[in-house]
Structures are given as C-alpha cells and as structure tokens.
Amino acid sequence: MNLFLAIEPPEEIKQLISEKLKVLKNTYKDFNWIEPKNYHLTIHYFGIVEERKELIKKIKDLIYDQKKLYLCTRGLDLFMRNKINIYVDFYRSKELETLEKTIHQGFNERDITGLNFVPHISVASCRIPSKQQYFLLKKKLENTEMDCEFAVEKLFLYESVLDNSAVNYQKLEEFSLL
Numbered sequence: 001m002n003l004f005l006a007i008e009p010p011e012e013i014k015q016l017i018s019e020k021l022k023v024l025k026n027t028y029k030d031f032n033w034i035e036p037k038n039y040h041l042t043i044h045y046f047g048i049v050e051e052r053k054e055l056i057k058k059i060k061d062l063i064y065d066q067k068k069l070y071l072c073t074r075g076l077d078l079f080m081r082n083k084i085n086i087y088v089d090f091y092r093s094k095e096l097e098t099l100e101k102t103i104h105q106g107f108n109e110r111d112i113t114g115l116n117f118v119p120h121i122s123v124a125s126c127r128i129p130s131k132q133q134y135f136l137l138k139k140k141l142e143n144t145e146m147d148c149e150f151a152v153e154k155l156f157l158y159e160s161v162l163d164n165s166a167v168n169y170q171k172l173e174e175f176s177l178l
Helices: 011-020 022-027 052-062 094-106 131-142
Strands: 002-007 041-048 069-080 084-090 120-126 149-152 154-163 166-176
Touching: 002 052, 011 022, 022 131, 041 094, 052 094, 052 154, 052 166, 069 094, 069 131, 084 131
Parallel strands: none
Antiparallel strands: 002 041, 002 154, 069 084, 069 149, 084 120, 154 166
C-alpha cells in the first residue's frame, strides 16, 4: 500500500478553490487539473507500507496531544522540477509545522531533499513551457485571488490507488485532533 498522512479541506473549501481556478482552467485546458475530490495537503508521505496497523498506532501516539489548527490560503504558486506543479499556497502556521516535524522525526525520516516543508494543495501540472509562457503563467497565478480559511480537526491516512492511469485517494483511517 502506498500511504500518506494528509489534511483534507472541507467540501465547501474544495469547491471554492475549484471555482477560483475556473478562469485558469478555461485558459489552460491542456494542463492536468486535479479533481477537487482529490485536493489534500500532505503532512507526510510514508511510501509503500505492508502492515498499516503499527503505522496507525504510531501516528496516534505521535499526535495524541495535537490541537486543532487553522489554515489560511496565501495564493497560487508553482514548483518546477521535471514538470510544473501549480498549487494553493498557505500562510505559515507554527502548529502545522510542529505537527509535520513531529511526524517526520517520529518516523526517523532523514531529509534527503534538503527542502523545507511547504504546506500546499496541488491543483494542476503541466510540461515546462518557454520562458515567455512561464512568466505569463506566473503573472496569472499571482493575479488569481485565493482567499480561503478553514479549521483542521482531523488528519487522514490515505492510500494512493492507480485506477486506469488516474490516481485516486482512498481514506483508510481518520485521526481526530483535540
């Protein structure tokens, strides 16, 4: 099982994000837009896990005193590696960063990427465009209003399931916060 721990925004927030992306979706129809039902903010990626019972117990032990937290979107941005990934960016949250660090260290994970945790919800991906197209896209992302906030009262353990070349996420376990 390919597992990860994530925050799922409430349905109304997923729909609000999707609605705010409508102009971009119509402008960039050839991008791979993620379905709102798959919007999530990954806290930790576990990879392939054979037995989840111990994993669930350890997650419960690590977050036993975690209080609910609030997240506020900051706007849209992108990562560029082998392709461009467009995402909803969030303001920093000490509570969220502490949660991520607790999980990361609790599973004795070494940071091999050298990258800091960037709380985000991926919404699209595409091939890397020309410089001119890149700067135009960057400008359009900056000008897209993205003002949402929501309380986080639960975390979810998900399994990534490949279904007819599309990835879907199945909830396996839910963890309530205080």
